[in-house]
Amino acid sequence: MQVHFHRPRFSGLLFIGFLIAATHALPAAAEPRERFPAGLTINDLNTYSNEYMQKQLALDGFLLRQPGAALVDMRNAQDFAAKHIKGSINLPALLMVPEVLEEIWPDKTQTVVTIGGDSFGGDEKMESVLPYIALRKAGYADVYHLRLARGGALAADIDSHVSFASLPELPAPEVALGFSLQDLKEFLPGVSSTVLTAEGFSALRAQGAAVAVLDFRVQPQAQHIAGSLSLRAHDVQPQRLAALLPDKNVPVVLVSERSFGASPAVDMTMFIYAHLRKQGYQNVRRIKICDGAAACVAQEWPWLLTADAAAMPVPTPEGAPSILPAAPPLGAVGLIPQGMSAEEFNVHMQGAGAAALTLDEFIQMRAQEPSLVVLDIRAAEGYSLRHIKGARNLPLTEMTEHTLPQILPDKDVPVVMVCDESFAPTRRISMTLQGWPILKANGYTRVYRLNLWRTSDGSNRMLGDADITKQVEFEGSAVPRPAPPQTDEKMQVTPP
Structure with a gap:
């Protein structure tokens, strides 16, 4: 099969001019947070935009490069969950900072294909060029953008050659969008070095100190770490964290889907780590336990509970103070009552x-x-x-x-x-x-x-x-009523 690089509808120079003009037209405050991943500048647009126009894949080119390629889908979490190419990872453009990219795809010689809303039809999107530039600037050498409908490919052709999947729910990575670019630059560096292995976590528990384990997985799981507290990304607000973890020196261990193996979602604990660090927590770690439920069961870690033991009380090291209540989700009023400081x-x-x-x-x-x-x-x-x-x-x-x-x-x-x-x-x-x-x-x-x-x-x-x-x-209505006393209905025989 021959690879086709299709010429855009307008020249690369004209496209660069359009991007620069559109970028300059943005309000100053909105430019970094709404359009640009951390660290990208107008000069980067000048450097990489023309190259981007020559690196768009139609269906045939994608089929040649798909085996072994990293697929990064930058659409919102809802669209990704509804339908995405099998094997792709959901990562919005704004979160494509070097620390995140290098943890997900450490091999920078690997082919990377970006996927956006225009990958499945429609006009060129300005936002589609930004992930390409972020990847190239981070040192990835072989980057393409997917345009499946280019070259006249019909929907039936695409569906017959490309495998798609859907998910019931996916954690939306909006936890990081409250950050400024400066926050990402300041608190994300070094995040990859914070990952604990299962052995490292066992050693941490063996020290006898209290450890706060925060589990941010979306779906209820059969396996979880004993004593972990199940939270959502929006629970990392400063007031809620201050109430849950008043001691900012206590070790905090973050759990996500990727702690138990591969996941189509980017590891949100990277950004939760950054939030906690910004709020002054000094000892924040992330954990990688195993590469799947079967591997976790095979290890038989004493602190890893399964479905049969999920209802057991939380065992804590002898003498360790209790940090988190072993206890149901934040109610509608939140942890801190409305109107209370x-x-x-x-x-x-x-x-x-x-x-x-x-x-x-x-x-x-x-x-x-x-x-x-x-x-x-x-x-x-x-x-x-x-x-x-x-x-x-x-x-x-x-x-x-x-x-x-x-x-x-x-x-x-x-x-x-x-x-x-x-x-x-x-x-x-x-x-x-x-x-x-x-x-x-x-x-x-x-x-x-x-x-x-x-x-x-x-x-x-x-x-x-x-x-x-x-x-x-x-x-209550679900409480069984006591059974009426039984009477002996046997006939009493009077002896003669």
Whole structure:
């Protein structure tokens, strides 16, 4: 098959002029963040644009170069997830900085093909030249841009020769778009050297110090690191991080899809690393555990939980302080309640960790304190299905200075908050941690959080539902009603 490089509709010089004119027409503040990957300049356009016009691949040229080529798809995450060429990696143009490119494609002699919206039809896009220039300036020697419809290729031809795939969901790399170019230049260098192996992570845990493990994978996973907290990229906002990790010297380990093997998504922990470094966290690492679930299982790392052990409490090294709650996702109100400053939040959160009651402690307190109130802060739907008998319901999102006095008129009685985390361990932030500062800010003096599955002896043994229901009575539409007593219907025979 012969390779065709198709001449553009207008000359390279005219195209360069168009790019430069369009770039100069942009507002000054928008130029670096909306159009240019970090480090690219007008001079780079002059240097590489004409070359770019000669390096566009039609279908036949792509089929020749596809084996062994790196495919970088710069469309948005939604378009990529809907349909993309198998083997391509989603990486927006703005994130094509040398540190990211070199981690994904360390071999700069490898053929790289960029893919954009115009790769599947339509007119030339100005944005398509920028990734090409970023790759060339980073030292990649053999770079092309894909234009499958060039040369008269029909959609049927493309579909019959090119393998496509789709995904149910893909993490959108917008976490980095709040950065300025200066931020990327300052905090991304050196990010590749921060990767921990599984052996390195084991050694870190063996030191006995507390380690915060933040898992940013999109889909719930059967395998996860014991003690990890499942978050989303938007949770790396300064206020939320300050509440979760007040000690900026504690080791922080970031987990992504690429920690467990290959992924079509760029490793977002690179940019989360940069966010954390910008916010002053001193010891941030990323982890590479294995190259697939089977390899992870084969290693049998004691800190790697699988589906069968996913519900077990978090084991921590002896003597290590607890950093993160082993607990459900940020609620609609966020970790820091609306209208509360980070400083106020930190003041009101004091004592929240020590106020978690085990099953035995709850039974004892309830017997000694007849005025104790169980406050279920789940949504009404969950409460109506199953709740502790006698519990009052006030959803977390409705807890305000106006609603609280209606449900809890006496601010000095013991208030025990209940959420999903109270009945079984999860890997998200407990809603009771979110409700705690609201109650404290409104003057409630004796506030507790309930963890019925925890034992009082501090062991890693978890109490199951059967253990809990022996001592705590539940009610609700999903609670089985006790069976009526059976009567002996056998005929009584009177002896003669």
